[in-house]
Amino acid sequence: MQIPGQGQPGAAGRLYNFSAGPSALPAEVLQQAADEMLSWHGCGMSVMEMSHRGKEFGSILAQAFADLRELLAVPDNFRILFMQGGAIAENAIVPMNLIGRRAGFTPKADYVVTGTWSIKSQEEARKYGEVNIAASTEAQGFLSIPPVAEWRLSDDAAYVHLCTNETIVGVEYHEMPMIGQDSGSVVVADASSHILSRPIDFSRVGVVYAGAQKNIGPAGLTLVIVRDDLLDHALPITPTAFNWRIVSDADSMYNTPPTYAIYIAGLVFQWLKRQGGVAGIERANIAKAQLLYDYLDSSAFYVNRVDPACRSRMNVPFQLRDATRNDAFLEAARARGLVQLKGHKLVGGMRASIYNAMPLAGVQALIEFMREFERTSA
Amino acid sequence: MQIPGQGQPGAAGRLYNFSAGPSALPAEVLQQAADEMLSWHGCGMSVMEMSHRGKEFGSILAQAFADLRELLAVPDNFRILFMQGGAIAENAIVPMNLIGRRAGFTPKADYVVTGTWSIKSQEEARKYGEVNIAASTEAQGFLSIPPVAEWRLSDDAAYVHLCTNETIVGVEYHEMPMIGQDSGSVVVADASSHILSRPIDFSRVGVVYAGAQKNIGPAGLTLVIVRDDLLDHALPITPTAFNWRIVSDADSMYNTPPTYAIYIAGLVFQWLKRQGGVAGIERANIAKAQLLYDYLDSSAFYVNRVDPACRSRMNVPFQLRDATRNDAFLEAARARGLVQLKGHKLVGGMRASIYNAMPLAGVQALIEFMREFERTSA
Known part of the structure; x- marks a missing residue:
């Protein structure tokens, strides 16, 4: 039910955490903090x-x-x-x-x-x-x-x-x-x-x-x-x-x-x-956001309504076109180790916050799950 | 040079930390935080x-x-x-x-x-x-x-x-x-x-x-x-x-x-x-403070000038009667694993903050050191 996450497969049971904040931290930071506690x-x-x-x-x-x-x-x-x-x-x-x-x-x-x-x-x-x-x-x-x-x-x-x-x-x-x-x-x-x-x-x-x-x-x-x-x-x-x-x-x-x-x-x-500074992390953030928005735009099952010129690289809200499936989506995502995806109550639907500490693999895992959820919802 | 401290001998190199704040925490709290990090x-x-x-x-x-x-x-x-x-x-x-x-x-x-x-x-x-x-x-x-x-x-x-x-x-x-x-x-x-x-x-x-x-x-x-x-x-x-x-x-x-x-x-x-709540920790605090003040009052080498009726159980400032020995005291204390004893600059001298997390053994170790320092300063 749980998958290794945050780019450190050795950390047992770590999840992909899409919380808008407080939010995911790099596992190696947490490990160092634990070691030095x-x-x-x-x-x-x-x-x-x-x-x-x-x-x-x-x-x-x-x-x-x-x-x-x-x-x-x-x-x-x-x-x-x-x-x-x-x-x-x-x-x-x-x-x-x-x-x-x-x-x-x-x-x-x-x-x-x-x-x-x-x-x-x-x-x-x-x-x-x-x-x-x-x-x-x-x-x-x-x-x-x-x-x-x-x-x-x-x-x-x-x-x-x-x-x-x-x-x-x-x-x-x-x-x-x-x-x-x-x-x-x-x-x-x-x-x-x-x-x-x-x-x-x-x-x-x-x-x-x-x-x-x-x-x-x-x-x-x-x-x-x-x-x-x-x-x-x-x-x-x-x-x-x-x-x-x-x-x-x-x-x-x-x-x-x-x-x-x-x-x-x-x-x-x-x-x-160690990630190449802000320039390095910005490249990673652009890649992560592009992957997710491209997938959303290609899907008839999910939608993000924000003007493409102003879309956030960090916070990606999206709706299921059939909002009655929201709870099923969240439950199935959690079972796959993809957590804190519920959208803010003012907007509803879902929100994936993909801050610096979210690895590309986390976004890939989310998209893979979303594809599968769409398939099984048909 | 370092001694096990804060009541957990297993924690290698832990010191008796007399800081006025931020100050010592129970080692078992820190261990749990590390384990759950x-x-x-x-x-x-x-x-x-x-x-x-x-x-x-x-x-x-x-x-x-x-x-x-x-x-x-x-x-x-x-x-x-x-x-x-x-x-x-x-x-x-x-x-x-x-x-x-x-x-x-x-x-x-x-x-x-x-x-x-x-x-x-x-x-x-x-x-x-x-x-x-x-x-x-x-x-x-x-x-x-x-x-x-x-x-x-x-x-x-x-x-x-x-x-x-x-x-x-x-x-x-x-x-x-x-x-x-x-x-x-x-x-x-x-x-x-x-x-x-x-x-x-x-x-x-x-x-x-x-x-x-x-x-x-x-x-x-x-x-x-x-x-x-x-x-x-x-x-x-x-x-x-x-x-x-x-x-x-x-x-x-x-x-x-x-x-x-x-x-x-x-x-x-x-x-x-687990320490018996506030009543339990108060008994321990009274014992620690009494031990230290009794020793100070019995000594001609150290002095605390506070009205005995108003002395703090938590913060015990004391002076060496010969203030030229202050630095030597602090250095020798540190070598014994007794740290952060320097008094506030407004008062000078020393200060032992003996908050809840300081075990009786820490106060005993301090007094033992103080006796020895007095002896070797004669």
């Missing part, structure tokens, strides 16, 4: 037991910062922050730190709404200032990304917020939009569900943030990458622990950081480097 | 990889809630919340949720200052309302707890905030203070560094909060236990992810919780039950 590098302590101020954890943190900077080619004028609260907390922390940045203007920000996550983000920002919806695809069912030329950006906005991959509907920006450098605004991107799956053009963005639990590591860690001229604009009501300047100046140790989650993230960064 | 209970997934909405993590979360409620005898009218950001973030989240609770009064709170942590707490609260320092032992070097009878409480305060164990100076409330039930105020206790080491009298307190990284589990998890009539007073600028009512109604899953940290905490709760 009671004594990291022979130091006599678990990483969980180390003082965050000690030299052991200090070396783990420094390596994680350096590897991430290398992987994403983060420019020198950007700071990397390890925070807490996930993207949902950061939805408040972003406006707290940024919406008041334009002296002489009322606090205001533009939001581009492309799905559930950007809806949540703009709702949260309204607590701290004025929100202008620059564009929305809600009327079209969130099946595409609105062209930048049609965005109605404000002259006085502190920033324009995007969710660059919408996990639930499965739409993705395949290019970081360019907004006028002289507009005084700056792009803020919630990249939670596709960070590290592809390069980021930092010349077009001021802030990128992401919850860890898709492509980085365990839930409970939030990554924020912020241009250094954007650190000093926090509203007075910003909690000290969430003030980007203070977090940055303290090397993410103003409060005790989520040390074990940072350690696992560091192991994932090392694993990514 | 790649496949929890044979489910084919690591706990890190589980959807927080799935039945597997659902069972882990429900068990953790139930065990914690049992261990601390949390009454039915209190909610248990698993949050993020540590006690430092909670220092802001408390006033955001509570300082505006008294209709018709200006937002205001009383703070009792007994060390570094309560200083930080009251500073943070000033962002959200007026702060009255009801009592402070700063002028006396924070070596005691000010008697409740001397506190200058406000008539119109939303709450009175205490830090019931100050990790740096090592003072502890050995009884939850009773403030008048008819005062309209309520006690809020930061119990980060002694939670689960002793019972809590919930009839005297409205909110207890604690960072996990001492007696609960990995850093990155924050525990909040709040009386249900205190859930509905959040200021409008409170981030949704930190609004107690919303977190409570969502069973701590409004945003993705730190799932792995909750799992480890759950293993710690199970371990605590």
Whole structure:
């Protein structure tokens, strides 16, 4: 009933896990974490037991910062922050730190709404200032990304917020939009569900943030990458622990950081480097997504309705044309070791999240199963 | 050079770890986590990889809630919340949720200052309302707890905030203070560094909060236990992810919780039950602390200056009478497998944090070493 998964046939009973998050991690990362659990590098302590101020954890943190900077080619004028609260907390922390940045203007920000996550983000920002919806695809069912030329950006906005991959509907920006450098605004991107799956053009963005639990590591860690001229604009009501300047100046140790989650993230960064870095994993991600979308488009039994130009490489929702077969599909998939395929309740049907840690073999196994399920459903 | 530690002689190279936090965890908890890392209970997934909405993590979360409620005898009218950001973030989240609770009064709170942590707490609260320092032992070097009878409480305060164990100076409330039930105020206790080491009298307190990284589990998890009539007073600028009512109604899953940290905490709760629960571990903690303080008081070589009535059972700072020997002490201790004994920079000297996971044998080993160090220093 269970098959070896996640690219490590030796790990008994591992499944192909299509969860949207928290989601699959590379088996070799988990194996290393297990091996080092009671004594990291022979130091006599678990990483969980180390003082965050000690030299052991200090070396783990420094390596994680350096590897991430290398992987994403983060420019020198950007700071990397390890925070807490996930993207949902950061939805408040972003406006707290940024919406008041334009002296002489009322606090205001533009939001581009492309799905559930950007809806949540703009709702949260309204607590701290004025929100202008620059564009929305809600009327079209969130099946595409609105062209930048049609965005109605404000002259006085502190920033324009995007969710660059919408996990639930499965739409993705395949290019970081360019907004006028002289507009005084700056792009803020919630990249939670596709960070590290592809390069980021930092010349077009001021802030990128992401919850860890898709492509980085365990839930409970939030990554924020912020241009250094954007650190000093926090509203007075910003909690000290969430003030980007203070977090940055303290090397993410103003409060005790989520040390074990940072350690696992560091192991994932090392694993990514062994996959050829972001360029290498992007090639794999393109291949995996293409295989699955090609199959969906060739099938009369399954359907994905997203505009092909905006389809997510990470989250692939699909419907059975006969929705009464949904439960049978999920049950049969589980019996084949293909798990967490149920679609989000807002969309229904199925969703295959094929993040960095999902091997090509997992996508192949899914397609093979889907073909068979179609055959036996005839 | 290294000795078996944390009560599990089989775990090669484990040390006696006196870190103030993140700090030692029971070796059997770490061993179980290592064993289950790649496949929890044979489910084919690591706990890190589980959807927080799935039945597997659902069972882990429900068990953790139930065990914690049992261990601390949390009454039915209190909610248990698993949050993020540590006690430092909670220092802001408390006033955001509570300082505006008294209709018709200006937002205001009383703070009792007994060390570094309560200083930080009251500073943070000033962002959200007026702060009255009801009592402070700063002028006396924070070596005691000010008697409740001397506190200058406000008539119109939303709450009175205490830090019931100050990790740096090592003072502890050995009884939850009773403030008048008819005062309209309520006690809020930061119990980060002694939670689960002793019972809590919930009839005297409205909110207890604690960072996990001492007696609960990995850093990155924050525990909040709040009386249900205190859930509905959040200021409008409170981030949704930190609004107690919303977190409570969502069973701590409004945003993705730190799932792995909750799992480890759950293993710690199970371990605590095997130690005889809080009553059992309290007996052990009393014995450990008494042994160490008795030795310190009997020695002319070492000294602890804290008022004996207020000494912490968890954090035992001590000075060498000859401070020039500090580095030699730390180096010789490390060579004996006794680590992370350096005192906080604000106090200097040494500090032995002897949380729940530190066995009596660790304290005995420390005292044996201290005797020997004194002898060889003569």
